[in-house]
Amino acid sequence: MLDSGNFVLARNNSAVVWQSFDHPTDTLLPAQVLNRDGSLFSSFSERNFSRGRFKFILQNDGNLVLYTLNYPMADHVFAYWSTQTLGTGFQVIFNQSGYVYLTARNGTILNYMSSNGVSTDQFYQRLTLEYDGVLRHYVYPKSANSTGGRPMEWSVNVFLPSNICLRIGGDTGGGACGINGFCSLGTDQRPICGCPSGYSLIDPNDRMSGCKQDFLQQSCNQESQESDNFGFINMANTDWPGSDYAHFVSVSEDWCRQACLGDCFCAVAIFRDGNCWKKRIPLSNGRIDSSVGGKALIKIRQNNSTITNPFGGNIPSKSDRSTLIIMGSVLLGSSVFLNLLLLASVLLFVFRFKGRKSKTNIQAYTFLPGVNIRSFSFNELQEATNGFKEELGRGACSTVYKGALKDENGKVVAVKKLDKIEKEADQEFKAEVSSISRTNHKNLVQLLGYCDEGQNRLLVYEFMKTGSLANFLFENPIRPNWYKRVQIAFATARGLCYLHEECSTQIIHCDIKPQNVLLDESHIAKISDFGLAKLLKPDQTKTTTGIRGTRGYVAPEWFRNMPITVKVDVYSFGILLLELLCCRKNYEADVENECEVILADWAYDCYKEGKLSSLVADDEEAIDDIKRFEKFVMTAIWCIQEDPALRPHMKRVMHMLEGSVEVPAPPDPTSFIS
Template sequence: MTNVDWPLSDYDRFQLFTEDECRKACLDDCFCAVAIVREGDCWKKKFPLSNGRFDSSNGRIALIKLSASQHSSPPSNCHVHLPLESEKPMIDESRLVMLGTNLKRFTYDELEEATDGFKDELGTGAFATVYKGTLAHDNGNLVAVKKLDREVGEGDKQEFEKIVGAISRTIHKNLVQLLGFCNKGQHRLLVYEFMSNGSLATFLFGNSRPSWYKRMEIILGTARGLLYLHEECSIQDIHGDINPQNILLDDSLTARISDFGLAKLLKMDQTGTTTGVMGTKGYAAPEWFKKVPITFKVDVYSFGIVLLELIFCRKNFEPEVEDEKQMVLGEWAYDCYKEGKLDLLVGNDQEALDDMKRLEKFVMVAFWCTQEDPSQRPTMKTVMEMLEGATEVPVLQTHPH
């Protein structure tokens, strides 16, 4: 089967493998249900397969194991068989696509029961409150239930469900997956997978400082998620509110962006001005407060602020500091950069001090992201290339703010 994948189900990956080698690797592994092959890369997937996706341009070949009873000569001691491309798959492609986009429709009563009357609040924002829930009918799986304010999506029910369906098809390892929704009467709720390690804000600004290398991984993961939203998914989307509360961490502390798609539910016109200001104070780009078109560059600005926070492990605004020059992180960082004293912000973070070349490069990227003029900010694709070293970071000529 071609152009089909289950992006969230892989547990092992090999490189420089032929299709036959990938097939054999899966056959020899009793946990492997499907092998995906593309241009020398081989991914092994295991049950339960979920979030299946068909994309006519991805160029991947899915090798699906069948039980021995479905074929006359089982080729391995796992008693399974992988079909050749010419053989008929065990399930037709249209059904696979539906499995990947079949959101669970919840009743309000179901979600009220799952959250025990909306008791355990995980967080609250300008447009919604999030509660922890348990789905009793689904093996007790934990979920995050986002209860939207009444004015959010209060228009046409079909339009709401169309947008929610589009959000559910936006699948990436650095995005939080939407599992279901409720759209009954005045109630608008979204059900997401639960992120066990909470928000980046809690992780970054807690009592102990996270390691430099884990912070670098979070930076790159967040950038990849934003790049996917902006340029690589089928419905390119402005997030509108990138900040440490909306970047969550899963079991392995992988960065997962949440709340993408809410801009559409808030009826933001992606090609012109918006009907209201989004974003969070301290992270919102200047153009939110002007009568100018809103573009993907608002997310680039917010990412730049978060990037500085991750580099120096402190909040963007600290009103309690003794030296008022240190209140705004971006201002202080720029002053230290001009004077060649970025180590003042690093303090006793020895891992960061040992990696000053990369630290200085990432700081420069943050300065470009937070330029006042959106046309001077890079795209997330360029940001990603600069962070990974594929593109040189230009010399900064102007103050970022």
């Protein structure tokens, strides 16, 4: 057994006869290579390590693919992630520096699966295809010194795909959570599986086993009045794509309900934007996500008991109401006084029930349209922040306070309170909730909830212990570690790439700057503050809007009456990248040399004249990594080109930073003539 984890059978002359690295199961280790036709199979469940439902394979055609399998057979069902490298992919390499990438036959890097390199001298590492279908790169510190005092545990460095719930589709298969189940992504980026009301897990010990109906299906006997025994439970932002057998357009929700109720084959109806889809059992690839929209109407049998309302309270079944009517009819024959008394009692019961149901719904589940996150009352947040006592930061029209949620074991949060309750501030609030609630990425600050009560507008975010990148760069008496700055650049680029290219609704952030990049206790960078964000429609690539952003980071096209695209964020990222490289602000008036006042101009002059050492100054770590420093400077100059057409998209920027593509010599950024 070698230190690498490779189990080897060798001859006396050390010639290898057999090695476990040639026969992987669900895991790759550093120094291990996956050749064409090599594959990983997931385990069946968290504790059952027999072959499971997912496969990772470098095909003979050169394409690297993640598949769902036709369990218990091993044939492929649906490709939910791939590198699209037909004819070129040759080897998957996990090197000693912690990078995982796909190469061509000539050694050219085609795709980075994990570019957040971590030294194998300090960390154990593994790349595992787990039972939930997600490929995760794990790291584990070899000593307590590697953790900076944090607990020693396996932590996830990179995972693919970013949202397993939305990526798996197809007309067959159970998706990430099994037949009839639904999948939602948790805060730890792991799928959470559940069953609709009236259904339960087939195997309580396997959350991905799928769900079974706990009631008799509707009879198709024409003489039966079975529809009277069924009702609906609503589930917002839920769908089982691929299970429909009928589709109707330009109809109302009530029409959709009645159409499903009168159809013995209909198990679920999906209503969205005037469209109604009828779905039959079994249901495939269920998912809950704010990007889905609409609602699922789950048809369940009411029987002779009450139906549990998932939003609180009980709904009397039709048979219960019939019983009340019959009992009332029998008793109401005695006297006028008794009639009035009973009538008053029935009315009191009805109004109390309706009031209780309405109150429960409003208090427990209040959402903005299309948003499916927790709603807080103002008093809850006032108590959580101890009367808005500890201020974390302040913006143009908002202040951020530190708080702790008592009902979540004292979980520390950041509460952003909008100071100006004007139309513009209200629009900013709705924009931030609408945009970030649709996102889910490890390099975006997670929105936990909001308050929209009277004149109060507040947002509740995860707490980022280290604070902003601005504090980290500009208020630190010691120059921050070069390699940490490199990782911050990678993370910020990944977050922007997700907003621009991987979100269901493309988002232009419009205000990328160090103050809006926050760092957790491990110095993992996450983009925050979506108050100025601009959402684009699915078929839209540009927009026109008033000037947004912060002076020094605003792209020139804002001032030239040009259409605004995702390239404005690329420009801002270029400025931020230069600040990361040089640990100084883009504009500093008190420098000795006048040509160094504006960092962007000075950086291009240094590059053009071959004097990058002036930018590096006394940063010994950057000097030792001068080739990467030069590549990053060139990438930043491409990003800040005044001509938006010359700026690369963020995915290209990521590849330039990672080294998977060459960075050509950039032109003078100010050469563009309006």
